[in-house]
Amino acid sequence: MRLLLLAPPGAGKGTQGERLAAWSGAHHIAAGDLLRAEAGAGSLLGREIAAYQARGDLVPDRIVLDVLTPAVVEAAARGGYVLDGFPRTLPQATAAAELAARLGVGLQAAVYLHAPEAVLTRRLLDRAGLGRRADDRAEVIRHRLEVYAEATAPLVAYYTERGILVAVDADQSPDSVTAAIQAGLSALPLTGLRNLG
């Protein structure tokens, strides 16, 4: 399976990405995690990435593509991919489509998780209480939601036009969201998706 998860912060991309990968045998590629790993390595590039992440700004497309492309190429050759948090801008979407075409492994579905902004904010603030992520702070959370609305939300129309968008209400329990995604994917007329699960 080759799909991506498109969702605002707090919609449950990470959880659903892991579940979809386990369900389908595809590789879960979490853009934020890969970038955080690079940031943690302490290289010059890593320090640059860390600064963008701490502010809740998007890391520049050029850096994202450099970090993500090898993982996507490898996953495409071994059972497919679940892209979680990539692409997040139209130029990234175009670059990802070109890469997929070059590899002969096009995207089969874009799963769009949506929830009211008040729900997303509450979930992110709850997560902030756990203290796991430096960018889960009230003012950074607000900024990440703005960045999503401006840079990433246009991808919903992009994938709708391409006929591969599966929209799912993320304001339900994780199990209900997973079931809704699986039902949505099964309804897509794409080779290889019907026989899953």
Ligand code: AMP
């Ligand atoms: P996430 O773990 O998906 O919430 O991502 C955390 C942070 O990593 C984001 O706020 C951005 O700073 C950065 N990031 C993750 N994915 C991307 C992407 N595709 N393009 C640019 N920046 C990204």
